[in-house]
Amino acid sequence: MCHPSLKRLIVLFAAISLSLSGTALAAEQIRFANVSWTGVTVKTELGKLVLKSLGYKVKSSNLSVPIAYQAMDSGDADIFLGNWMPSMETIANKFFKRGTVEQLVANMQGAKYTLAVPSYVAAGGLKDFADIAKFTDKLDHKIYGIEPGNDGNQIIQHMIDEDMFGLGDFKVVATSEPIMLTEVQNFVREGKWIVFLGWSPHYMNQLIDMTYLTGSTADTFGKNNGTATVYTNVRKGFAEDHPNVTRFLKNFVFPIDMMNEISQLLHDDHGFNHASAGLAWIKQHPDVYRGWLQGVTTSDGRPGLPALEKYLQEH
Structure with a gap:
């Protein structure tokens, strides 16, 4: 029969283990800040789709531009794919200077x-x-x-x-x-x-x-x-916390023609939403998504491209 003191220790240890496990799971969730513009929403939905296929938990929140930056500043959001520059300088630059938000990569040029x-x-x-x-x-x-x-x-x-x-x-x-x-x-x-x-x-x-x-x-x-360049922004420390996702984000770039064609799909076919229009386009352009997955693995370290291609076959 288990001694009461030992039983209490076992319960306490289990509670601590659960707490740590929950923290680890929460840390693995990738959080996108989105704004309700067609292009940024398409990018965000595609980013979520790819990361889900790689085994990550993802979510997005629709926010205004200033609130998106405040969310990254406070650590409540990880990624923003819609940093249009130079028009966003007055909003974004103070966070860049403070070092709480980082400009990771230009994801679309010639906008x-x-x-x-x-x-x-x-x-x-x-x-x-x-x-x-x-x-x-x-x-x-x-x-x-x-x-x-x-x-x-x-x-x-x-x-x-x-x-x-x-x-x-x-x-x-x-x-x-x-x-x-x-x-x-x-x-x-x-x-x-x-x-x-x-x-x-x-x-x-x-x-x-x-x-x-x-x-x-x-x-x-x-x-x-x-004339504008659109950048991917991440919160401070994200690259260190998620090197594999960061590698994906650095590859995750968008030709102007791609975004125009997806945008046109959304307008012409009311059966599409942002996610399904983006999905339909990348299925027809494998060279683009293969570039996105170069050097990228699943969340548990397996090759990333087969996981995405399996997802695309099933959806």
């Missing part, structure tokens, strides 16, 4: 993020940031943005607050990606004038005959008229 107009508006004379204020009445003193807290909205608000380009009496209309695009399409149908946030890659570039404005500056959307 674009700036103000745009329907092409008939550009033909009517609104081609540059400096032209916007000339057409105040046609624009009803409004520039259309996306979700509150977004870096693009913040840049527009900064332009208004500083009366840059004579925009002091304008206001930002904060909406969301789908609401803004619906508004733009409504304006286009009626031949009305509108200035809005535009970016590429995105199906809006095929859906709308649109023109990106020139005249962006270093303290707005960048000197190169909104």
